[in-house]
Amino acid sequence: CKIRNAIFTRSQAATAGAAIYARYIGYTWIENCRVFGNSRIYRGIDLNRGVMIRIKGNFFQNTVSHAIQTQGTGTGANRAVDIEILNNRFDTLGGSGLNCYDFTEGMFCRGNIFYACTSSSATVSA
Numbered sequence: 001c002k003i004r005n006a007i008f009t010r011s012q013a014a015t016a017g018a019a020i021y022a023r024y025i026g027y028t029w030i031e032n033c034r035v036f037g038n039s040r041i042y043r044g045i046d047l048n049r050g051v052m053i054r055i056k057g058n059f060f061q062n063t064v065s066h067a068i069q070t071q072g073t074g075t076g077a078n079r080a081v082d083i084e085i086l087n088n089r090f091d092t093l094g095g096s097g098l099n100c101y102d103f104t105e106g107m108f109c110r111g112n113i114f115y116a117c118t119s120s121s122a123t124v125s126a
Helices: none
Strands: 002-004 007-009 018-023 026-031 034-036 043-048 051-056 059-061 068-071 080-086 089-093 098-101 104-110 113-117 122-124
Touching: 043 080, 068 080, 068 104, 098 104, 104 122
Parallel strands: 002 026, 007 034, 018 043, 026 051, 034 059, 043 068, 051 080, 059 089, 068 098, 080 104, 089 113, 098 122
Antiparallel strands: none
16 A cells, blocks of 8 residues: 555544554555644554554644554554654644554654654654
8 A cells, every 4th residue: 555645634623533544554655745734633644553664755744643653452463563754754743753652563763853742752662
């Protein structure tokens, strides 16, 4: 699956939605996309149990919560694994630029710009 050159914006407040809501996926590229929440998109990318994901050259701005969230489900067999996050810009976010927890493995993060994140640039736990 490839998602390229897309623009995501929202005019209505969301409580838990995401511009890209990806669950149980593999071999996916998300490139050159623009997520502009105007405080209306809850998360940019919500990735749960993905394998071999490439997130490159995107611009995340003004989301309510995290720009990218990755997670497994609390067991090693249900993890998010082999994820590359390269050359993205994270700007003026209500949460973290990158939030990884609950069995995220094999993360490679390089060349990203984090600016004005309310929580932290990157949060990694579990």
